[in-house]
Amino acid sequence: MNCAIKSPAQRRLTNRVLGTLALTVLFAVIAGLGIRFGHLRGIPAYLVAVLPALPIIGVIAAFGVFLDEEKDEFQRNLLVQCLLGGIGGTLAVTTVWGYLEAFVHAPHLPAIWIYPIFWLFVGLSMPVVIWRYR
Amino acid sequence: MIGCTNNPAARRYVRRVAFTMFLYVLFLVVSVVAFTHHRPTGLLAYVLAVLPALPILGMMVVFGLYLREEKDELQRAIGVEALVWSTGATLSLTTVWGFLENFVHVPHLQLMWIYPIFWVFFGISMPMINARYR
Numbered sequence: 001m002n003c004a005i006k007s008p009a010q011r012r013l014t015n016r017v018l019g020t021l022a023l024t025v026l027f028a029v030i031a032g033l034g035i036r037f038g039h040l041r042g043i044p045a046y047l048v049a050v051l052p053a054l055p056i057i058g059v060i061a062a063f064g065v066f067l068d069e070e071k072d073e074f075q076r077n078l079l080v081q082c083l084l085g086g087i088g089g090t091l092a093v094t095t096v097w098g099y100l101e102a103f104v105h106a107p108h109l110p111a112i113w114i115y116p117i118f119w120l121f122v123g124l125s126m127p128v129v130i131w132r133y134r
Numbered sequence: 135m136i137g138c139t140n141n142p143a144a145r146r147y148v149r150r151v152a153f154t155m156f157l158y159v160l161f162l163v164v165s166v167v168a169f170t171h172h173r174p175t176g177l178l179a180y181v182l183a184v185l186p187a188l189p190i191l192g193m194m195v196v197f198g199l200y201l202r203e204e205k206d207e208l209q210r211a212i213g214v215e216a217l218v219w220s221t222g223a224t225l226s227l228t229t230v231w232g233f234l235e236n237f238v239h240v241p242h243l244q245l246m247w248i249y250p251i252f253w254v255f256f257g258i259s260m261p262m263i264n265a266r267y268r
Contacts, residue, residue: 035237049237053230060222067218080214087221088194091249096187098246103169103183111243112232115225 009069016062023055056115078129085125090118141209147200154196158189190249208267215263220255227251 006014034040034048063079070076094114100106165182168174174182197213204210228248234240 031233031237045238046234049233050230051233053226053233056229057226060225064218064222080218083218083221084198084214087217087224087252088198091194091252092191094245094248095190096184098244098248099165099183099185099187100180101245103165104179108242109245110232111228111235114228114232114248118221118225 007070007072007075009066009071010075012069013062013066016065017059020055020058020062023058024052027055028052074133078126078133081129082122082125085129086118086122089121089124090114093117093121141204141206143200143203143205146203147196150196150199151193154189154192157192158186161189162186212260212263212267216256216260219259219263220252223255223259224248224252 031048031051035045038048040048063083067076067079070079094109094117097106097109101108162185165185168182169179201210201213204213228243231240231243235242
């Protein structure tokens with residue numbers, strides 16, 4: 001994923017991710033204000049609570065579309081391997097933490113953190129994957 | 135994939151998974167018995183809590199080995215695609231749940247469940263991808 005030379009698919013991915021990030025911030029503010037001041041209950045409360053998650057799912061979809069659109073098989077493989085590194089790391093952390101929660105009452109890790117943890121591991125696996133291809 | 139019993143990589147995969155599952159049951163029994171009867175504390179408690187997670191991490195390594203050893207490129211591609219789909223689905227679910235935890239206080243998602251949820255999504259996506267390639 002070289003920053004200097006971007007394929008049309010990479011450019012579209014960047015635009016889509018930036019667009020969904022802006023929506024995440026907007027929807028999170030709406031949800032926060034709605035829950036705090038709107039006194040919502042029942043289904044409307046659930047709908048407003050889920051609102052900020054939708055653009056985040058959109059980012060995942062944008063990466064899926066990128067994998068579909070990217071013509072360069074090497075770039076696609078690099079990303080797939082980073083994603084696999086990301087999910088491997090995430091599942092390892094959540095499993096170990098889950099057993100620590102169950103047996104030694106480790107503090108609860110909110111489910112909202114799993115998504116950033118995933119991208120952290122994607123970022124950590126990137127240099128390893130690139131180094132392996134050298 | 136696993137149905138192809140004449141596939142050496144798949145056979146090795148099944149054998150290795152069976153072994154890690156055996157270790158999982160063994161380690162879980164050891165940990166549960168230790169916590170129920172001996173109430174370990176300090177570092178030992180942490181080690182015993184993490185013990186059942188280790189074979190689960192082993193299962194991920196075993197799947198990675200399968201992907202490396204599988205000679206059939208199509209099967210490998212299907213396996214990788216199913217992993218990517220289940221990654222997206224798991225992250226979507228945990229993100230939605232995370233926002234529900236935050237805003238409408240749904241019950242805490244135990245982290246221990248994320249690993250099985252991931253494989254449920256894998257089990258759903260695998261036959262769909264298989265059907266697409268037919």
